[in-house]
Amino acid sequence: MHVPPLTNLTAADPKIAELIQQEAERQHDKLRMIASENYVSPAVLEATGSVLTNKYSEGYARKRYYEGQQLIDPIEELTIDRAKSLFGVEHANVQPYSGSPANLAVYMAFARPGDTILGLGLPMGGHLTHGWKVSATGAWFNAVHYSVRKEDGLIDFDEVRDLAREHRPKIIFCGGTAIPRTIDFPRFAEIAKEVGSVLVADIAHIAGLVAGGAHPSPVGYADVITTTTHKTLRGPRGAMILSTGEHAKAIDKAVFPGLQGGPHNHTTAAIAVALREAAEPSFRDYAAQIVKNSRALAAALVDKGFDLVTGGSDNHLLLIDLTSKGIGGKPAAQALDRAGIELNFNTVPYDTRKPFDPSGLRLGTAGITTRGLTEEHMPQVAAWFSDSVDALVKDDEPAQSRIAGEVSDLLANFPMPGWSRV
Structure with missing residues (x-):
């Protein structure tokens, strides 16, 4: 049976309830090894399916455009505090709907259409939103891409430096979707500093490993960090943007009103639960x-x-x-x-x-x-x-x-x- 039970759903819409039950059984019986997937806890499931989905909360805590935020504001503030504590950052925005909008917010905060950005090419293990041609980021910005070496599949930092010096990008992205090795944040930071670029670490895949101490952290090297909250972090389908205090205002303005309306409060609460779970000593054992x-x-x-x-x-x-x-x-x-x-x-x-x-x-x-x-x-x-x-x-x-x-x-x-x- 589903935990929590689907009693009301089964009564109201048995077809959907049965499909969910079948999907749960499928997930139970298979080795689920898609690198971007995981299992969330029943506590995360309960928060995601709570009455918080009823509430609209456009704006930020204490600065909303709708009334009735007496309990929503503390939930978002608690989520922010937990994100800042877990990752050791000065600022956290927990409102992005998913990883791609989080990355789009970074563009809106630090670049303008036509500006040059530098990222790992999609066929080399990068992400669509790092400027790949079929993405809006590739259509709106002058995207330049670095590669991995043919002989060992590792990032070619000589190429990264050469491209950065030649093109002087506004933003440099590190991280991606198919990188099986440790990301060398210090080397990226050195290059970004040399050419005056904003370094963005996209840690969507490894956020749980970073939180659990099983991968080096980009904090102190990257100006901005974007991440989803599922994958290795084992939370709901959402995202966060972490940054230094210097960039807090630009990030927040880009997320709202730049790209989004009201945040998904049920997701925010579930992120808070996942962050609390990730702060437990057992999560470090899990990451290892x-x-x-x-x-x-x-x-x-x-x-x-x-x-x-x-x-x-x-x-x-x-x-x-x-x-x-x-x-x-x-x-x-x-x-x-x-x-x-x-x-x-x-x-x-x-x-x-x-x-x-x-x-x-x-x-x-x-x-x-x-x-x-x-x-x-x-x-x-x-x-x-x-x-x-x-x-x-x-x-x-x-x-x-x-x-x-x-x-x-x-x-x-x-x-x-x-x-x-x-």
Whole structure:
């Protein structure tokens, strides 16, 4: 059953209730390894589904455009205080609806259409909102992109420095969506300072690792930090912008009234809950275990003959290049899903295949770590992974069903937050 129960929803709309129950069961029975996903606690679920969704609160605490904010203001202020304390920053805006609007707010605060920005190219592991051509950020700004080296998949800092000196960007983004290694914030800060750029660290994927001490923090190096609140931070689908006090006014003005109206108060409260959970000592153990699992899985996959971009992982994320296997990432991802292993196909650096049928797979260990799996389980995960890919090559569909059953049997021993069979 769903936790909290869906009693009223079941009575009011049984079709939607049943689909949610089926989705919960699916999440329970599969190795959920999409690097941007996780499981939230029942407390986060309850806050997200609370009566706070009824309230409109345009503006900021103590400066609203609507009455009835006597309890909303303390909730937002508490969320801000927890964000500032957890990450050690001077200012936090907890209103952005998601990561992309958070990044758009940064542009609005520090640049104007046509200004130059510098970010990691999307095919190299960057994000759409770091100026990629199909994004509004690529259409509205003069976007220049740095790369990773072909020989090792690591960021080419010589290129970053050369491009920064040549183009003098208003903003430099570091971070991305498919970076399996530690981000060198000090080196980025050195380059940004040299050319007078605002350094923005997009830590959406690693925020939980930063909070838990399993990845170096950008605080003290980046002028502005953007992050989602799900992924490794294990909160609701939302976002935050963290900054020095110097940039607080510009950030707040860009979020509201620049880009958004009223914040989603139910999400704000759920972020507060997640931040409180992330401040507990047990969360540091969780963050460390994510990295242990990722490294153990990387080693096991290499032993099975898979090629990993950069050769391994320092965080929650692994990027696999299937070129040597002679198959594409999309059919492999679909086969693995049928085998009970959920991940996504992904472009790899210098990919020769098309973006919608690339050579790579992206996976992460945050979700399975929440379920309680440890490094001792990673060889088995790698074995299932390898068997599923082999079955795809051999067109052995019964093998996918067998693997899915074995995955489900294992996960029956590891409770899922938010759902139980009884």
